[in-house]
Amino acid sequence: MGIYNEHVLPRIINAACGLKSADPLRSRVCEGLEGDVVEIGFGSGLNVPFYPDRVDRVAAIEPSDVGWKLAEKRVAEATVAVERSGLDGQSLPFADNTFDAAISTWTLCTIPDVATALREVQRVIKPGGTLHFVEHGLAPDERVRRWQRRMEPIQKRVFGGCHLTRPVVPLLTNAGFTITELDVFYEDGAPKFIGADSLGVATAPTGVGA
Ligand SMILES: C[S@@+](CC[C@H](N)C(=O)[O-])C[C@H]1O[C@@H](n2cnc3c(N)ncnc32)[C@H](O)[C@@H]1O
Numbered sequence: 001m002g003i004y005n006e007h008v009l010p011r012i013i014n015a016a017c018g019l020k021s022a023d024p025l026r027s028r029v030c031e032g033l034e035g036d037v038v039e040i041g042f043g044s045g046l047n048v049p050f051y052p053d054r055v056d057r058v059a060a061i062e063p064s065d066v067g068w069k070l071a072e073k074r075v076a077e078a079t080v081a082v083e084r085s086g087l088d089g090q091s092l093p094f095a096d097n098t099f100d101a102a103i104s105t106w107t108l109c110t111i112p113d114v115a116t117a118l119r120e121v122q123r124v125i126k127p128g129g130t131l132h133f134v135e136h137g138l139a140p141d142e143r144v145r146r147w148q149r150r151m152e153p154i155q156k157r158v159f160g161g162c163h164l165t166r167p168v169v170p171l172l173t174n175a176g177f178t179i180t181e182l183d184v185f186y187e188d189g190a191p192k193f194i195g196a197d198s199l200g201v202a203t204a205p206t207g208v209g210a
Pocket residue numbers: 013017018040041042043044045046047061062063064067087088089090104105106107110111112
């Protein structure tokens with residue numbers, strides 16, 4: 001994996017994603033989570049303080065050992081049980097229909113085969129279950145998209161495979177989710193090419209009439 005990706009990058013991510021300016025977005029995306037939850041791309045556990053009381057347990061999926069280590073204090077102080085339960089969102093080690101909900105924050109940009117990961121999420125949540133997401137991706141404006149296309153090769157090299165041009169909503173709908181809440185905006189304080197965010201809730205098919 002290399003020293004940079006294994007040891008340095010998770011710390012950079014912890015610092016960059018841990019900016020206080022992201023806290024209101026984390027709070028919003030966690031709103032309404034309840035029951036058994038799977039979080040893909042758990043990172044250093046920056047969402048943990050925002051899990052609502054109605055969450056019973058969280059199964060954390062995260063490949064980085066250093067990320068998990070950096071999460072230790074947050075996990076220890078969590079009001080809900082959090083367990084590292086897998087390493088790869090593309091292959092979730094759970095039976096079908098295990099979870100009430102899933103959460104992904106700034107992770108769909110990085111998972112290599114994101115379509116497979118979304119199919120996996122849909123498989124392990126119950127019919128009608130929800131995926132709460134805030135993700136950066138393809139910007140609404142062509143001028144910003146041009147910058148995203150220019151910057152993407154560098155972004156991928158420096159940030160462990162992070163894409164700038166993934167179209168978040170089409171990825172979710174192509175995977176079979178229905179978008180039930182959505183806010184698209186540029187994140188305050190971030191360059192537009194990296195801060196084109198989509199925040200919302202995607203609902204899995206109920207199975208009825210499907
Ligand atoms: C930009 S970070 C976001 C971390 C965290 N979700 C947050 O909001 O702070 C992307 C995360 O996705 C993780 N990741 C990369 N490939 C993954 C995969 N195949 N499955 C699950 N997570 C993955 C990375 O290790 C990293 O922790």
